[in-house]
Amino acid sequence: MTTTNQVLKKVAGEGYKYGFVTDIESDTAPPGLNEDTVRFISEKKNDPDWMLEWRLKAFRYFMTLLEKSATPKWANVQHPPIDFQKIVYYAAPKVKEKLGSLDEVDPEILKTYEKLGISLNEQKLLAGVAVDAVFDSVSITTTFKKELGKKGIIFCSMSDAIQEHPELVKKYLGSVVPYSDNFYAALNAAVFSDGSFCYIPKGVRCPYELTTYFRINYQESGQFERTLIIADEGSFVSYLEGCSAPMFDTNQLHAAVVELVALDDSEIKYSTIQNWYPGDENGKGGVYNFVTKRGICSGRNSKISWTQVETGAAITWKYPSVILQGDNSIGEFYSVALVKGMQQADTGTKMIHIGKNTRSRIIAKGISAGKAQNTYRGLVRVQPKADQARNFTQCDSLLIGDKCGAHTTPYVEVKNKSAHLEHEAYTSRVSEDQIFYCNQRGISIEDANALIINGFCREVFKQLPMEFAVEATRLLEANLEGAVG
């Protein structure tokens, strides 16, 4: 009889469906990082002077960190030192001119996105979803630009935003995550090449789910995109990003920065489905996902909600955070992090309560299988003037097998006595009894596992937009194939 344990032993990193490489000519920078690299990228992007200056400041700061080897060392992850001089900091599909319409996009790239299940053809897109497609270092196309434009919504690549909306970019870029924030944020500021930009004007509810799909294709490249979303007073936007990469036996570095700004009475809902290549079962290859994401509720009654489903990447290091500056503002963090094989994840959030009556809610679900290590790391800080701040934190771990690990590291700093904090945490296993119960109802071991794990994640999945919740469920199941018992 197949017992749970026998199935467990089949643990393997099989079935990464998005591992193909698109055969296309790339326009690349020579490997390595020096001032010329930054100038090269800046020139490619046709940066205005202020942008180049900002990049160079960031670059100089980064070099001081690099000399001190000041990479972040506190995370519960292990990897060989990264040789920053071997990375290609700019890779773009070769095109003759600037893209005007989809017809000018290389058919190979369109095929890539089709294979990923993402049509860039507006007619074929899901109703109510607008897409920005980022391929290696550049944005390929953005759909529904015109329709969005009618409402005054700006949704475009960061490159376009720098050219067309310099006043907004200048005002907000680096305002939430300054280049000096941390090692990878400094690197990103120096060499970022694209990303998505979004501005929702006063009182507008964005009618589309705004979506960016990031794709790494070039083997030696890093991807350093920067996303900036600004919700003006009384506006609402729901934004989703998806990521995938080919299977290479080398590691790719993905060091992105995301900044969100929510003004008075506005709301930003930011969802991530991250499925970078995780490496093979022996831990060879895979993407290093070192990302800084932060939002500021700068206005009163504003709200920022992060939802993330992290299933890919060899190493994930990210802490989507909210600075609750405006009175009565709300920050939320919903996370599912699945690791299997040799994957490592150190992820969580920071909720910084500054304004009065600010509230935050953290629901983190970690699933570990194989020999993988999963760490929740979260900080809740209540500043002296944050009267009546409230936080609820729940971080749960589910272990599959006996060779994986789950770690929970919550930090709490309270400087105001009126604060009210709650923390719940539990660790559980998919029990033999649960599996047997499902089996007795005719459900196979694999399906039983999927059912139990989906149940475990339900609180987070229900935060996702409908279509993506279905997608997330499927992704989780595909990732668990053969990895559980």
Add this chain to the structure above:
Amino acid sequence: MLEIRNLHANIDDKEILKGISLDVKAGELHAIMGPNGSGKSTLANVLAGKPSYKVTGGEVLLENQDLISMLPEERARAGLFLCFQHPVEVPGVRMDQFLRQSFNDIRKSKGEDQLDVLKFDKMLKEKVEIVGIDYSFVKRSVNEGFSGGEKKRNEILQMAVLQPKLAILDEPDSGLDVDALRQVAQAINNLRTDKNAVILVTHYQRILDYVVPDKVHVFVNGTIVQSGDKKLALEIESKGYDKYEERAGKDISA
């Protein structure tokens, strides 16, 4: 329907079932009665294929198929249903989703069409009424935070949906008050046909006031020490299991 021949089973190398033989025909309801620790729940779990039990001898045929070599899910798909004494919680998995998966997996294994959400929901509503529970029940997570009585009724609801050929009810009466007991018994009666069979494992006679057995077996120390009809249950009610336990004790020493 079910033939058990000289069945032996262990848990952790300790023999619990010491040669059970039993014949259950379509349309019949057999009550298995016995004191705590007599092995009657073990029999229920062994028939369902619980992995922690090891069959060491004998054979079991369900409609002439060898049950012992089948996986638990294959037994379920062949029409065997276990009403658990202590059903586990499956947090976050809604009852209706769980049941639909179960229902459709069983149908799929037989090459039958699966029911979509709407059709399944309609059927589920009817079953909920038969079992006498509120429909809001099926929107809750499987057994999570259910009272003892709710868990039992939930098991009966699942039986009503899956309509098994052979239902093994492991103490469906334990922990129920009289009203709940009557409702559960009523639901069991409603589900009986001349094509299916029921094995009812119980400690007490009282459920047999509502569910009439065709045969009653007394289980002591891993064997059936006495078989009879309904009257046997009444006798146990008044005199207890002492007589049988003494006899079994003698058998062991002899």
